[in-house]
Amino acid sequence: MPAVEYAGQTIEVNEEGFLVDSNQWTPEIAEELAQEVGIADLSEQHWKVITFCREDAAKQGQPPGLRRISKLSGVNMKDLYRLFPKGPGKLAAKVSGLPKPQGCI
Amino acid sequence: MKNLVILGAGTAGTTVANLLRKKLPNDWSLKIIDPDSEHLFQPDLIFVPFDMQEPDKTYRPRKNTLGRGVEWIERKVERVEPDNNRVVLADGESVPYDLLVIATGSHIRPDETPGLLGDEWHKSIFDFYTLEGAVALREALARFDGGRIAVNIVEMPIKCPVAPLEITFLAESFFNLKGMKNDIELTYVTPLDGAFTKPIASKALSDMLVDRGIKVESEFSTAEVDPERKVLRSYDEREVPYDLLITIPTHMGAELVEASGLGDELGFVPTHKNTLIADAKDNIFVLGDATNLATSKAGSVAHFQAEVVVENILHAIRGESPKACFDGHANCFIESGYGRAMLIDFNYDQEPLPGVYPLPQVGPFSLLRESKFNHWGKLMFRHVYWHALLPGRPIPVPNNMSLMGKEIPVADTELAS
Numbered sequence: 001m002p003a004v005e006y007a008g009q010t011i012e013v014n015e016e017g018f019l020v021d022s023n024q025w026t027p028e029i030a031e032e033l034a035q036e037v038g039i040a041d042l043s044e045q046h047w048k049v050i051t052f053c054r055e056d057a058a059k060q061g062q063p064p065g066l067r068r069i070s071k072l073s074g075v076n077m078k079d080l081y082r083l084f085p086k087g088p089g090k091l092a093a094k095v096s097g098l099p100k101p102q103g104c105i
Numbered sequence: 106m107k108n109l110v111i112l113g114a115g116t117a118g119t120t121v122a123n124l125l126r127k128k129l130p131n132d133w134s135l136k137i138i139d140p141d142s143e144h145l146f147q148p149d150l151i152f153v154p155f156d157m158q159e160p161d162k163t164y165r166p167r168k169n170t171l172g173r174g175v176e177w178i179e180r181k182v183e184r185v186e187p188d189n190n191r192v193v194l195a196d197g198e199s200v201p202y203d204l205l206v207i208a209t210g211s212h213i214r215p216d217e218t219p220g221l222l223g224d225e226w227h228k229s230i231f232d233f234y235t236l237e238g239a240v241a242l243r244e245a246l247a248r249f250d251g252g253r254i255a256v257n258i259v260e261m262p263i264k265c266p267v268a269p270l271e272i273t274f275l276a277e278s279f280f281n282l283k284g285m286k287n288d289i290e291l292t293y294v295t296p297l298d299g300a301f302t303k304p305i306a307s308k309a310l311s312d313m314l315v316d317r318g319i320k321v322e323s324e325f326s327t328a329e330v331d332p333e334r335k336v337l338r339s340y341d342e343r344e345v346p347y348d349l350l351i352t353i354p355t356h357m358g359a360e361l362v363e364a365s366g367l368g369d370e371l372g373f374v375p376t377h378k379n380t381l382i383a384d385a386k387d388n389i390f391v392l393g394d395a396t397n398l399a400t401s402k403a404g405s406v407a408h409f410q411a412e413v414v415v416e417n418i419l420h421a422i423r424g425e426s427p428k429a430c431f432d433g434h435a436n437c438f439i440e441s442g443y444g445r446a447m448l449i450d451f452n453y454d455q456e457p458l459p460g461v462y463p464l465p466q467v468g469p470f471s472l473l474r475e476s477k478f479n480h481w482g483k484l485m486f487r488h489v490y491w492h493a494l495l496p497g498r499p500i501p502v503p504n505n506m507s508l509m510g511k512e513i514p515v516a517d518t519e520l521a522s
Contacts, residue, residue, distance in 0.1 A: 066326075067260065068370045077328070081340035086324050087298070102399035 006032045018093070018100050022057070025097025033095045038085070046083055046095075049075050053096040063098035065089055107133045109418070110192055110202040112182055112361070114139035116147075116495070117393025117407035118208035119170050123497035124415045126174035130422060135174060136200065138192065140181040144170045145236060146490060147264075148404065148483075151271045151440060153239035155279050156247075160240050170495050182209075185365040187386045204388050204418060207367070207374055209359035211264050211394035211402055217355040218259055220330035230332065230350045233272060234264065245349060246279065251288030252348030257337055258295045259327045261302075262371075263356050264394055264402040267449070269293070270300060270310055271440040272351060277317050278442025292320040294337060294345050299323060303456035305514070306449055309473055313441065356402070358395055373397040378453065380427040381414050388421070390414045400453060401435040408494055409434045412504050434506040436462070438483040446479035448472050452506040460511035463502050472511065 003012050007028035012020040017036070019025055030050060034042050042050070052073035056064045066089030070077040084091035089101050109129065111118045114137050122137045129135055143164040152158035171177050181195040185205065192200045213234045215221040221230060231245060232238035256273045263269075273293050280289045293300070293314055300310035300321065314321055328340045330350065337345040358372030367374050367385055375384040376396040383389035392414050393407035400406055409431065416429035433453030440446045448470045449457035461468035470479055493500055 065370075071370050077326075077340055081326070085341060 016100060019097040022054075022097045022099070025054075029097065030095050033097070037091050037094060039083075039091075039095070042095075043083070045075055045079065049073050049080065049083065049092050050096045053092050053098060057096070057098050063093045063096070063101045065101045107203045108201055109133055109135050109204045109206070110200055111135075111137040111206040111208060112139075112185070112192065113137075113208040113210055113359070113393075113395070114141075114144065114167055114171065114177065115208060115210050115393065115407075116404045117210075117395075117411060118206065119144065119495050120408060120411040120497055121206055121208065121392070121414055122175045123172045123495065124411060125418065126172050126497075128415065128419060133203075133422065134176065136176045136178055137171065138178040138180060138182055138194075138200070139167065140179060142167055142179065144495075146487065147234075148490075149487070150233055150236065150239045151268055151275065153236070154233055154242040154246055154272070155275050156243060157275075160236060163236060165491065170491075172496060182361045183364065184361055185367065185389075187365065187367065187389065190388070202388075204390070204421060206414065206418075207362070207383070207389060207391045207395050208393045208407075209362060209395045211262075211356040211358060211373070213354040214357045215352065215354040217357075218327060218330060218352075220332050221352060221354060223332055225332040229335065229348070230330065230352055232352055232354060233268075234353070242351065246276070249349060251285060253290045253292065253346060254349045254351065255292045255294050255337060255345055255347035256351045256353075257325075257327060257345075258297075258353045259355050260296055262402060263353050265437070266302065266401055266403075267437050267439045269295070269351075269353050270314075273314070273319060274317070274442040275440060276351075277319060282443075286318075290320070291318070292322055292345060292347075294322045294325050294327075296326045297323060303451065305459075306451075306457040306473060309459075310439075356394075362395065369397050371397075378433070379430045380417055381410055381431055382417070382427060390418060398433070400433040401437065403435055403437055404490070404494075405436045406434070408500075409504050411497075432505045434504065436502075438479060438486070440480065440483060441475050444480050445475040445477055446483050447475050448479050448482070450506060450511075455506060455508065455511075458511040458513060462510055463507070465510040468510070 003010050011024050080088040093101050111122055126135055144167045145164045149158045149163040153160055183193045183195045185192050190202055213232055227241040231242040233242055256269055258269050299307035301307040322345055325339045329338050335347055358368050362368040363372045374391045374395055376391040378398050381390055381392050383391050392410040394402040413429040413431040417427035420427050436450040438446050438448050450462055451457040459473040462470045462472050470482055
């Protein structure tokens with residue numbers, strides 16, 4: 001597993017850049033992860049999504065899929081695509097320090 | 106008398122019923138509830154549009170698929186009341202249970218995408234997950250005189266995740282053999298970042314699409330269809346034009362699951378990945394497409410899960426904890442056109458790899474490579490399905506996935522050792 005430095009910490013990530021241990025995540029790491037996937041600044045709406053993803057994953061034991069995010073986070077699908085261009089399900093999980101959602105099998 | 110009730114008599118429910126009927130203790134009754142009088146062999150639906158299977162040979166009377174000792178209630182279920190241990194039928198009558206099996210499948214929901222259902226449904230927009238859709242598509246393909254064909258997966262998960270690839274490969278082969286290759290432009294439009302969900306198979310299958318001149322529009326999350334202009338539109342405002350659209354609509358669990366408060370946001374039942382017991386209640390088992398599990402929604406999965414569910418039901422009846430463990434095992438033939446097919450075999454942890462199956466060196470099936478023998482195997486499977494799998498007779502493939510015969514990439518081997 002590769003290790004990368006984020007916000008002054010050494011963090012283990014998998015081949016696709018997802019955090020191996022979601023407990024190592026901090027809001028500062030999220031800022032750097034976001035820049036890596038092309039999101040320059042995390043807005044209030046980004047944080048609404050990230051907070052939902054982290055809380056839901058803690059409750060459910062797995063990261064929420066895109067449909068679950070759009071249904072329960074209060075941010076609709078169109079906005080999710082604006083906030084996390086191309087792959088909101090995958091990118092929201094990545095920035096939130098969660099594993100890649102397994103919904104797509 | 107104690108009651109075991111199964112909801113849904115598709116592949117999963119029927120297999121469980123037929124496996125259980127000889128194993129249940131004498132003081133248990135076995136009921137299965139399903140309102141449809143026919144049992145459809147769904148793998149045949151990809152052949153119907155290309156005249157490779159007659160529509161009336163794709164189904165058989167349900168009564169012939171259920172063995173003696175299984176009581177079939179041919180009625181619609183309204184909901185389950187998990188706290189009262191009973192099933193409420195649409196006519197208001199209720200059926201009590203001690204153990205319940207939910208095998209109510211997944212169902213296409215074109216109504217979830219604006220523009221799909223309407224005047225163009227089954228005219229220029231077709232599904233092939235229903236017999237009506239497959240038959241309508243057969244007629245449209247027969248008279249299609251050229252233009253753009255888009256195959257679009259609206260969102261994951263879907264039943265049989267390789268079926269959209271199969272319909273694409275078969276369409277390319279169908280028009281090429283008709284001498285129309287230059288008149289057709291095929292586009293594969295998927296929300297995934299490649300042809301499949303797992304890296305090695307995705308690479309192999311994406312290469313096959315490219316080799317056959319099929320365009321791939323990936324990470325396309327369908328927002329709506331404009332049936333007037335004949336374009337697909339994504340949430341990030343890309344457009345894909347078509348003359349004929351083959352859609353794989355959103356899939357959801359049965360309505361009764363949601364009505365019972367047992368479903369997730371798509372109406373699939375949260376289920377323990379190994380024991381197949383519902384998270385909500387330990388006297389409810391769930392299998393087949395109805396679960397929320399991260400494995401394929403496929404007949405092979407239903408079959409492998411059926412063995413596990415039956416064993417764990419017998420443990421539950423004896424007051425024991427569940428011991429049988431489902432490993433996520435799936436195997437699927439992938440029809441690739443020109444009389445050939447591929448085969449993939451995988452589970453929760455192991456992605457599909459090239460190799461041979463089920464016996465090392467011997468095969469006779471080849472994994473992740475095209476062969477005529479695989480195609481022949483896929484056709485033979487029809488017979489196996491009706492005469493061995495559904496009746497619950499033993500089938501000579503291991504229930505848990507095996508790495509024997511698979512070619513493990515060098516990097517993985519090093520990690521493992």
